[in-house]
Amino acid sequence: MPKSRIKACGKQALIAATCSLALSACAGNGFHNTASGDFRVETVPSQNASERVRFLVMHFTASDFASSLEVLTQPSSYPVSSHYLVPEHGDSSYPHPDLRVYQLVDESRRAWHAGPGEWEDRTQVNDQSIGIEIVNRGRCHPPVEMVAQKAGEEVCFFPEFDREQIELVIELSRDILARYPEITPTRVVAHADIRPYRKVDPGPRFPWEQLAAAGIGAWYDDDTVNRHLENLRGNTSSDRESIRLRFARWLADYGYGIDPETATDGDIGLYTRAFQYHFRPWKVDGEVDNQTRAILLALLEKYFPDKLGSYDDIDTGVIAELQPAE
Template identity: 70%
Template sequence: MSSSFRVKRSLGKLALLTIAAVAGTLTLAGCAGNGSKSARGDYKVEWVESQNASERVRFLVMHFTTINFDESLRALTLPSSAPVSSHYLVPENNDPSYPHPDLRVYQLVDESRRAWHAGPARWEDRDQINDQSIGIEIVNSAHCHPPVETSTEEIGEEICFFPEFDPEQMELVIALSQDILARYPDISPTRVVGHGDVVPERKIDPGPRFPWQQLAKAGISAWYEEEAVKRHMEYLKGNSSSDRDSIRRRFAQWLADYGYGIDPENASEEDITLYTRAFQYHFRPWKVDGEVDNHSRAILLALLEKYFPDKLSGYPDLQSTLLAELENPG
C-alpha cells in the first residue's frame, strides 16, 4: 500500500491517545484553577476557564461504504470531483483488497477537524452535522438498483441488497464508538445515528442489517423497551378514531420530538413517508414500508418515554390515565 494510505493511528493507539488527552485536560484544569500565565509569542496569556462552553462534537454518524476496502480508502482520502471523507474507516473480513491479516481501525481525519461525511443534514435543532459530528464508515457491500420504468407511468421500487455485517468488524465498531463516547459526553444515545436518519431523502445507510440493538446493549445507541411497546400498542388499538392524515401528521411531530429533522406542520405526504422509512430502517428493519402503522407508532412512543419522557405530556391524544401510569409505574 502506498505511503499516501498510511494509517494515522490504529485502535490500539486510541487508548494511549485518550490517556494523553485526559492528562492534558487535567493539566489545563490545574492551570485554570491556579490562574497561571503562559507566554505566547510576545504576549502573556492568563488562563481562566469559562463555564459557558460545550464540546464541538455532539453526534456520532454511522455509514456503510457499498464498496470494498481499497475503493473505500481511495474514495475517502484522495481528491475527486465530489470529495468525501470520514474520521474512521472500519474494514471487514474476507475482503481481498484488505492488506492485513487482522482487522484494524483506520483513522482518516483527526477528530478535531471537520470530515465531509454527512452533507446537508439535520438532527435535533442542528443542520450543520459535519461541523458537530464524528463519522464512521463501515465497509459493507450493500447496494441498491434504481427503479425500473414500466410501460405505464408507474415507476417500480428500487431493489436493494443488504449483506450481514461482519461480527468481528462490529466488535471494532463498538470498541471505537465506546472510546469516542468516553471523550465526548455530549453524544447521548439518541445522538448516535445513521446517515439515513439525518438525510433520509438521499441516504439509507447503514441499512436494515446494522445491529443497532447490539450497540444499545453496549451502551452506545438508543433502543426501546419491549414492555413499553406492548403497552403503547394496547393503548393505540383502543384509540383508532383519528383519520389517516391526522395520524401521520401526529407521527411526524413525534419524529421531530425524537430528533428527526422533519417539519411536522409543513411536511408533505412524501416527506412523512421518507422519514417514517428512515425510522423503520433504524428501529423496525424487518418491515420498512413508510406506513405509519400502530407498531411504528408504539415503538416511537416507547423511545420518547425512555429518552424524552417530559415530551409525552404535550400530546393531548394520550389519555391522562396512560400518562399517570408512565409517571408512576409502580
C-alpha cells in the same frame, strides 16, 4: 488510554507498514491554540462552553476497503471523508489478517461525511459530529438520490455485517462516547436518519439493538411498546392523514429533521422509512402503522418523557405513571 485491539491507521497502511495510535490521543486535551511568541498566556477555563462534538453518525461504505479508503482520503470532484473507517473480513482488498480501525481525520477537525444533515435543532451535522464508515457493500438500484423522493422506489441489497467488525465498531464507539459526554443515546444516529432523502445507510442489517445493549445509542423496551400498541389499537377514530401528521410531530420531537407543519405525504414516508431502518428493520415500508407508532412512543417515553403530555394518542394513565412520586 491505549487500546490493545484497536489500531488507528492512516492511508499509508494500505501500501506499507501500519501506524499504531492510541485513540485517546486523537482528541486534544487542554488549550493548545497559541503558537510560540513573545507573550505569556494565562489559562482560566470558562464554564460557558460546550463540546463541539454532539453526534456520532454511522455509515456503510457501499464498496470494498481499498475503494473506500481511496474515496475517503483522495481529492475528487465530490470529496468525502470520515473520521474512522472499519474494515471487514473476507475483503480481498484489505491487506491485513486482523481488523484494524483506520483513522482518516483528527477528531478536532471537520470530516465531510454527513452533508447538510439535520438532527434535533441542528443543521450541518458535519460541524458537530464524528463519522464512522463501516465497510459493507449495501447498495440500491438505482441509487436513492436518482429516484423520485418517495420511499420504496428503489431496490436495495443489504449484506450482513461482519460479527468481529461490529465488535470493533462497539469498542471504538465506547471510546468516543467516553470522551464526548454530549453524545447522548439519541444522538448516535444513522446517515439515513439525518438525510432520509438521499441515504439509507447503514441499512436494516446494522445491529442497533446490539449496540444499545453495549451502551451505544438508543433502543426501546418491549413492554413499553406493547403497552402503547394496545392503547393505539383501541383508538379507531383517527383518519390516516391525521395519524401521519401526528407521527411527523413525534419524529421531530425525537430528533428527526422533518417539519410537521409543512411535511407532505412523501416526506412522512421517507422519514418513516429511515426510522424503520433504525428501529424496526424487519419491516421497512414507510407506512405509519400502529407498531411503528408504538415503537416511537416507547422511545419518546424513555428518552423524552416530558414531551408525551400533549399527545392525544397517549393514555392519561401512562402520563400518571411517568410522574415522580411526591
